[in-house]
Amino acid sequence: MVPTISPLIGADEFLNHQTANTFASVGEVDHGWTEKVWFMLARKDGQLQASFGLGKYTNRNVIDGFAGVQCGTQQRTIRASRVLNPRIDETAVGPLKYEVIEPYKKLRISVAENSAQPIKYDLVWTSTMPAFFEGRDLAIHSGRKTSDVVRYHQSGTVSGWIEIDGVRHEVNPDEWFGFRDHSWGVREHVGADPTDLPPSKSGKIDNDYQFNWFVSQLTRPDGSKYELAYYFREFKEPRGLEWFTGFINEENGKQTQILQLYPEITYRESDHAVMGGKIYCLLRGEGRSTTERVFEIEAIDSDMGFRLNPAMYGPWKGQIHGAYMGEEFLDGECVDDVNDPEKLAGNRRWEIRDRPLRIREGDNHGFADVESIVIGNWPSVTFV
Numbered sequence: 001m002v003p004t005i006s007p008l009i010g011a012d013e014f015l016n017h018q019t020a021n022t023f024a025s026v027g028e029v030d031h032g033w034t035e036k037v038w039f040m041l042a043r044k045d046g047q048l049q050a051s052f053g054l055g056k057y058t059n060r061n062v063i064d065g066f067a068g069v070q071c072g073t074q075q076r077t078i079r080a081s082r083v084l085n086p087r088i089d090e091t092a093v094g095p096l097k098y099e100v101i102e103p104y105k106k107l108r109i110s111v112a113e114n115s116a117q118p119i120k121y122d123l124v125w126t127s128t129m130p131a132f133f134e135g136r137d138l139a140i141h142s143g144r145k146t147s148d149v150v151r152y153h154q155s156g157t158v159s160g161w162i163e164i165d166g167v168r169h170e171v172n173p174d175e176w177f178g179f180r181d182h183s184w185g186v187r188e189h190v191g192a193d194p195t196d197l198p199p200s201k202s203g204k205i206d207n208d209y210q211f212n213w214f215v216s217q218l219t220r221p222d223g224s225k226y227e228l229a230y231y232f233r234e235f236k237e238p239r240g241l242e243w244f245t246g247f248i249n250e251e252n253g254k255q256t257q258i259l260q261l262y263p264e265i266t267y268r269e270s271d272h273a274v275m276g277g278k279i280y281c282l283l284r285g286e287g288r289s290t291t292e293r294v295f296e297i298e299a300i301d302s303d304m305g306f307r308l309n310p311a312m313y314g315p316w317k318g319q320i321h322g323a324y325m326g327e328e329f330l331d332g333e334c335v336d337d338v339n340d341p342e343k344l345a346g347n348r349r350w351e352i353r354d355r356p357l358r359i360r361e362g363d364n365h366g367f368a369d370v371e372s373i374v375i376g377n378w379p380s381v382t383f384v
Contacts, residue, residue, distance in 0.1 A: 010089045024088050026058045032146075032190040033059045034183070034322065037098055039109055039125060040369050041158045041178035042356040046301030047071070048169060050121065050162060051354060052109045053311060054091060054098045057322040060191060061085055064321065065096040066311035067111045068332075069119055069164055073303050073339050076117045076164070077310040078332040081325040094330045095120070104131050104154065107180065116332035123160040123171060125180060129217060129225055130154070130253050135245030137185075137231075142198070151183035155217035155227060177367040179215045189314060190322035208236035208376035212263060214279075216295075216359045216368030225251045228279065228295055228359070228368075230261055236376065248283065248293070256283055259290065267374055268302075269383040270341040272351040274370050275299050277382075296360045297368060305353035307338050308371070314349035348375065 006024035019027045026033050039052040054065040064081035080094030091098040095114035100107055107125045114120070131154040139147040157173040211233040219225050230246030246258035258281045265277035276298040285291040308314075310333065312321045319325065335343075343350045357368040374381055 007086070007088075024058075024085075028186060029059065030145075030186045031057075031059050032186045032188065032322075033057065034185070034187045034190055036184070036187075037180065037182050039178060039180045040306070040354040040356075041123065041125070041176060042300070042304070042354075042367075042369075043176055044300070044367065045175070046304050046356060048162070049304055049306050049354070049356060050123070050158075051306045051308075051311065052096070052098075052111075054093065054096065055321050056084065056091075057190060058084065060322050060324065062322055062324055063093050064312070064323075064325070064329075065093045065098075067096050067109075067119075067121075068117075068306060068311065069121075069162060070304060070306045070338070071164065073337045074334065075307060075310070075338045076119050076332065076334045078111065078114060078116045078119065079310075079312060079319065079330070080116075081323075081329040083324075083327050094328065114330065114332075116330050117334065118165045119163065121160065121162040121171075123158050123162070125156050125158050125178060126173065127154050127156040129156070129227060129249070129251055131182075132227065132229065132247065132249045132255060134229065134231060134247075137243060137245075139188075139243065145186060146188050147186060149183050149185035149187055151181055153179055153181040153215050153229065155179055155215070155225075177217070179217075179369050181215075189320060191320060192323060210234050210374040210376075210378055210381070211372060212265075213371040214368065216357075216366055218359060218361060218364045218366035220364045225366075226364075228281070228361075230258060230279075232261070246281070248281070258283060262380060264380050264382075265297075265372075265374075266382045266384055267372075271339045271344050272372070272374055273299065273302070273305055273339070273353070274355045274357065274372055275302070275384060293361065297357045297370075300356045300358055300367075303339060305338070305355040307335070307350060308352045308354065309347065309349045310335065313352055314347075348373065 006022045011023040036055040042049040049070040052067045068077035095112040110122045111120045131152045137149040159173045162169045213231045227249040232244040233242045248256040260282040262280040266275045279295040281293045359368040
């Protein structure tokens with residue numbers, strides 16, 4: 001082996017190289033470099049929800065992932081981690097596996113029999129829209145690039161089966177909807193923060209803070225499809241709006257940028273779950289004019305919303321994405337009442353969930369997912 005060249009892996013057989021090295025290395029040296037996939041899947045009647053994610057941290061020599069299901073207020077979550085080398089090519093960790101059947105068309109996610117939780121599934125996700133990029137998420141704090149992420153998301157449906165406590169649930173694509181994303185770059189909240197640096201506000205949840213990450217798919221009466229997708233992070237002044245990206249995406253691949261977005265959202269006070277509201281979008285019109293479009297949203301089921309903190313989005317039981325947990329690691333738990341207000345009182349990140357929604361614009365109807373945090377008083381926020 002040549003000391004300055006990383007080992008060959010399967011991806012190196014193809015003509016896709018973009019650095020003077022193999023695919024066993026990345027162009028960044030930052031330990032926050034991450035490549036991640038995520039899936040949110042839900043029944044249209046709100047009776048069952050599934051979630052899956054896998055993250056590869058090349059500069060940490062770690063791959064980890066999570067999977068889970070939610071039924072009513074009960075959520076079961078599995079977490080797995082392993083050392084990346086030498087199985088760099090394998091998009092699998094413990095009982096979790098991710099497979100590309102046909103790029104941007106069909107993907108398979110599965111959970112095998114395991115000792116962490118009595119759940120398993122075998123699901124094929126099928127796209128119903130093209131994949132769409134969001135804006136590049138770039139943030140600099142204290143002179144360091146703390147975030148530089150490229151992400152695309154995609155709408156789809158799912159088929160297969162889910163088994164919980166030995167009871168099998170058939171997954172019919174006509175009865176389900178879902179979204180998936182794929183991102184790569186330097187991320188925050190990967191592994192433990194260094195202890196020998198001055199304190200930073202990067203990634204800190206302040207007393208006046210809100211964010212939404214929102215994806216959707218709507219269908220017009222003629223059967224054509226489109227999306228509303230946006231993401232913002234906002235603090236009160238002087239920090240103000242830290243990040244915003246938003247588009248109306250058409251099934252022919254066209255993306256129309258949203259100039260300004262104003263979501264008037266109602267949250268349940270006890271656990272900050274999105275209950276409903278309106279999203280006002282301002283787009284460029286002809287010449288100097290602008291066009292306003294208004295979308296209405298409502299929660300499909302008041303109980304549902306897969307919590308992402310047990311999936312290692314933020315510290316959980318001494319774990320966080322990208323942390324070394326040993327050669328092989330597997331655990332999980334069952335939370336019987338994810339909507340218990342005491343859980344939010346103990347950890348602000350507990351309110352981050354994948355919340356299944358209905359969405360409407362005039363005669364156009366569809367489904368959506370929102371991840372959110374809201375802290376403090378905001379003119380656009382109502383608590384009930």
